[in-house]
Each structure stands twice: as structure tokens, then as C-alpha cells.
Amino acid sequence: MNDASRSAHWETVYTTKGENEVSWFQENPAPSLELIELAPLTPESAIVDIGGGASRLVDSLLARGFCNVTVLDLSKAALGAAKARLGDRADHVRWVVADVTTWEPPQSYDLWHDRAAFHFLTDEAARSAYMDRLKQALKPRGHVIIGTFALDGPERCSGLPVTRHDAVSLAAALGGEFELIDSRPHAHVTPWGSTQQFQFSTFRRV
Numbered sequence: 001m002n003d004a005s006r007s008a009h010w011e012t013v014y015t016t017k018g019e020n021e022v023s024w025f026q027e028n029p030a031p032s033l034e035l036i037e038l039a040p041l042t043p044e045s046a047i048v049d050i051g052g053g054a055s056r057l058v059d060s061l062l063a064r065g066f067c068n069v070t071v072l073d074l075s076k077a078a079l080g081a082a083k084a085r086l087g088d089r090a091d092h093v094r095w096v097v098a099d100v101t102t103w104e105p106p107q108s109y110d111l112w113h114d115r116a117a118f119h120f121l122t123d124e125a126a127r128s129a130y131m132d133r134l135k136q137a138l139k140p141r142g143h144v145i146i147g148t149f150a151l152d153g154p155e156r157c158s159g160l161p162v163t164r165h166d167a168v169s170l171a172a173a174l175g176g177e178f179e180l181i182d183s184r185p186h187a188h189v190t191p192w193g194s195t196q197q198f199q200f201s202t203f204r205r206v
């Protein structure tokens with residue numbers, strides 16, 4: 001899939017489906033929030049949610065007092081849905097429509113969070129480009145939380161193939177300058193009641 005068709009795919013998803021008509025919908029992003037609470041952050045810490053889509057994570061971060069939050073996604077419609085939900089609170093967030101693999105980060109971040117975007121990068125060159133952007137964007141001692149389908153999770157999502165991961169494959173993709181802090185499974189229940197095995201791994205830049 002080339003860049004244009006990947007963008008078009010996600011734009012179609014978010015313009016034709018409601019928030020809870022997608023398998024990844026989460027009423028409460030508790031697994032991410034639990035891990036974010038483990039990181040030594042302050043309200044001013046810079047947080048970026050990569051492939052944040054229309055996720056409610058941003059709502060929870062604002063409610064917890066974080067005031068330097070960026071949500072990046074390929075889909076303008078996804079970010080539009082999140083902004084519409086937030087109303088005036090959306091003005092306190094930086095919204096970026098971009099492909100993470102080519103994004104030029106305008107600032108550095110204390111926390112890089114990604115739930116279910118990295119696993120769509122099925123070729124080595126794209127994963128490597130993602131990691132280059134991550135290293136460009138993350139502060140020294142910054143934290144990285146990546147949630148993906150686990151090794152026993154689904155092989156496809158939203159009609160697209162995914163690469164499943166564990167802490168070992170993520171550590172290898174990140175390279176030597178990161179240490180693993182935490183890795184845990186998570187069984188996500190889709191809006192129609194099926195279960196998908198995820199893993200969430202947290203790393204710190206050394």
C-alpha cells in the first residue's frame with residue numbers, strides 16, 4: 001500500500017464509521033492511562049499520541065491536567081471527530097495531520113504513546129522510518145509506550161495486514177538506547193464482543 005492509498009483508507013474509515021463502529025474503540029483508555037501514570041511526568045510534560053485517531057485518550061489527558069498534548073494521525077477526519085467531541089477543550093491540544101514515518105517533529109516530547117498504529121507498518125523500511133522519527137522527537141530519559149496486537153493477536157485490523165509484536169521485537173526495532181520498563185498483555189474487547197490480544201510495552205530512553 002502506498003502513502004496515498006494508506007491515507008485514503010483511513011479517511012474512508014473515519015468518514016463512514018461512527019466512533020464505536022470500529023474494532024479498536026475504547027470507552028476508557030485504561031491500559032494506556034495506567035502506563036502513563038508510571039512515567040515521571042508533570043502537567044507541563046510534552047506528550048504525543050501517535051496515530052491517536054479519534055481516541056478518547058486525549059480527553060483523559062486533558063482531564064488529568066496535561067497541558068502540552070499533541071495528537072498526530074494520518075486522517076484529518078479522525079482528528080475532526082476528536083475535536084468535535086472535545087468542543088472548546090480541543091483548543092488546548094496540538095492536532096497534526098501527518099504520516100508518522102515522514103513527520104518532522106517541531107518540538108521534543110517526554111512521552112511518545114502509540115496504541116495500534118505501529119503494527120500497521122509491515123515492512124522494515126517503514127518501521128525504521130518510524131523509529132527515526134521517534135528518536136528525533138523523544139527527549140533524553142523520555143518514555144515510549146507502544147501498544148500493538150500481541151503475537152497471539154489478530155493478523156489484520158481494519159482490513160489491513162499487521163505485524164504482531166512483543167517486547168523483544170519492539171526492543172529490537174527501537175535499538176540499544178532504550179530500556180524496557182514494563183510489558184504487559186491486554187485483552188481488548190471490541191464493541192461487538194470479540195477479544196483481541198494486545199501487548200503494551202513501555203521503554204525509557206537511556
Ligand SMILES: C[S@@+](CC[C@H](N)C(=O)[O-])C[C@H]1O[C@@H](n2cnc3c(N)ncnc32)[C@H](O)[C@@H]1O
Pocket residue numbers: 010024025026050051052053054055056072073074075078098099100101114115116117120157
Ligand atoms: C487502529 S487505529 C487506532 C487509533 C487510536 N490510537 C485508538 O487507540 O483509538 C490506527 C490509527 O493509526 C493511524 N495511522 C495508521 N498509519 C499511520 C501512519 N503511518 N501515520 C500516522 N497515523 C497512522 C490511523 O489513521 C488510525 O487512526
